[in-house]
Amino acid sequence: MGMRILQETRDEIVRLYSKNVPIKELMERFGVSRSSIYNYLQLDRMHRSTNGNMAVTFRKITSMESELERLRLENEILKTCGCYIDAPLSEKLSGIDRLSNKYSIHLLCRTLNVLRSTYYHHSLRSPEQPLWEKEDAEIRPIVQQIFDESKERYGTRKLKAELENRGYEVSLKRLRRYMKELNIKSKQTQLKYFSSSNRKYMYRRNKLKQQFLQTAPNLVWVSDVTYVRVAKDFYAICVVIDLFSRKVLAYEIAPNNTAELIITTFLKAFELRDRPDGLLFHSDQGTQYTSYKFRTFLRGLGVKQSFSYPGIPYDNAVAESFFSSMKVEELSHHFYDVSKDLFRDVAEYVEFFNSKRLHQKLGYKTPDQIEAMYQNGELEQLSSKLEA
Numbered sequence: 001m002g003m004r005i006l007q008e009t010r011d012e013i014v015r016l017y018s019k020n021v022p023i024k025e026l027m028e029r030f031g032v033s034r035s036s037i038y039n040y041l042q043l044d045r046m047h048r049s050t051n052g053n054m055a056v057t058f059r060k061i062t063s064m065e066s067e068l069e070r071l072r073l074e075n076e077i078l079k080t081c082g083c084y085i086d087a088p089l090s091e092k093l094s095g096i097d098r099l100s101n102k103y104s105i106h107l108l109c110r111t112l113n114v115l116r117s118t119y120y121h122h123s124l125r126s127p128e129q130p131l132w133e134k135e136d137a138e139i140r141p142i143v144q145q146i147f148d149e150s151k152e153r154y155g156t157r158k159l160k161a162e163l164e165n166r167g168y169e170v171s172l173k174r175l176r177r178y179m180k181e182l183n184i185k186s187k188q189t190q191l192k193y194f195s196s197s198n199r200k201y202m203y204r205r206n207k208l209k210q211q212f213l214q215t216a217p218n219l220v221w222v223s224d225v226t227y228v229r230v231a232k233d234f235y236a237i238c239v240v241i242d243l244f245s246r247k248v249l250a251y252e253i254a255p256n257n258t259a260e261l262i263i264t265t266f267l268k269a270f271e272l273r274d275r276p277d278g279l280l281f282h283s284d285q286g287t288q289y290t291s292y293k294f295r296t297f298l299r300g301l302g303v304k305q306s307f308s309y310p311g312i313p314y315d316n317a318v319a320e321s322f323f324s325s326m327k328v329e330e331l332s333h334h335f336y337d338v339s340k341d342l343f344r345d346v347a348e349y350v351e352f353f354n355s356k357r358l359h360q361k362l363g364y365k366t367p368d369q370i371e372a373m374y375q376n377g378e379l380e381q382l383s384s385k386l387e388a
Helices: 007-018 023-030 034-048 058-080 089-099 105-112 116-124 131-149 156-165 172-182 259-272 292-301 313-329 339-355 367-375 379-387
Strands: 220-230 233-242 247-254 280-283 304-307
Touching (some): 007 023, 007 034, 023 034, 058 105, 089 116, 105 116, 131 156, 131 172, 220 259, 220 313, 220 339, 233 259, 233 313, 233 339, 247 259, 247 339, 247 367, 259 292, 280 313, 313 339, 339 367
Parallel strands (some): 220 280, 280 304
Antiparallel strands (some): 233 247
16 A cells, blocks of 8 residues: 655645756655656645636646747757758758757757658758769869870870860869879979080081971971980980971981981981972081081982081970970880880880870870871961961
8 A cells, every 4th residue: 555645745745846846856855656746736736726717637737848848949959050940941951960960850840840751852862963073073084094095294284185185174273183183193304314515516507596386397307316324324316306297207226326326317207208308407516417427418318407506405495305205204214224125115105296195386286186287288277276
């Protein structure tokens, strides 16, 4: 049989409840059940009623407490979610996302007047990918492909030009971001070779005078020699380039830089171009180019000679630029133990230079493309590209 509670104890429970002491604390302090406390409260309200209205029931008390708790939580949600009931739907959905770990979705949606079906559709669907992210996902692998095809030689400007050839408009700033994200960087100079000479120069006429833009093939060819180390020796590389298209017409590699090397290279280009008339051949004043043997050889073919002024490499800038590019983009990244590796890499680079490498001075066209345009009679379009 349950313990009887004195009237004084009941009155004390009612008094403390009216002072906002929680029911749970009253249960623990006086050792009574929740239903008993509600019964005491009901009896107290019935005794206090003076107008004969309906008495407060246990259900009404419980409902009122639940309503008060709900209102408290709703007020708390409105203070912390950062938006109001009449805010745009996107803001309310974001607020629900932020508070979903603290409050129930049902309560959040009710407080902010959002249908639960609307919220679940928002939270479960895949977020729409922005247009720039879609473009990045499409273009980034193409940038990597072009860079790999150039053997890591292309920088931002040539990558941009090649992308335009493939139908993609990309700014340099965006392209630099792609290269940073892909962790790619064009090859840089690692090895440089220098030569010096104390010989005295004779005056030789510079007929070219840095007129590097020519209007047709086989008007002016330029030539130069550079050196590459193979094991403990140095090999000489000689090239002949047509100024019109910047195409490497011929090249030769030999252990020694001799007049025979220059003659062999020139003759190879001369035969390839069907022995053109009225040709001007420009070079620096290296001993092989100024030798009696080579000058006599050119005169016999009806070729005029032009020379750079001593100490002014800009007079032969096109040939110098080719060797600089080949060293930066290929040769300086290898140490050659045997000559066959050098022969292989030079052959590969010359093929790349003529058929694939985009040239800024040629309107980001390759030498082969420029010559094909000339052969097809596209001279006006070609001229506008060169002038730009």
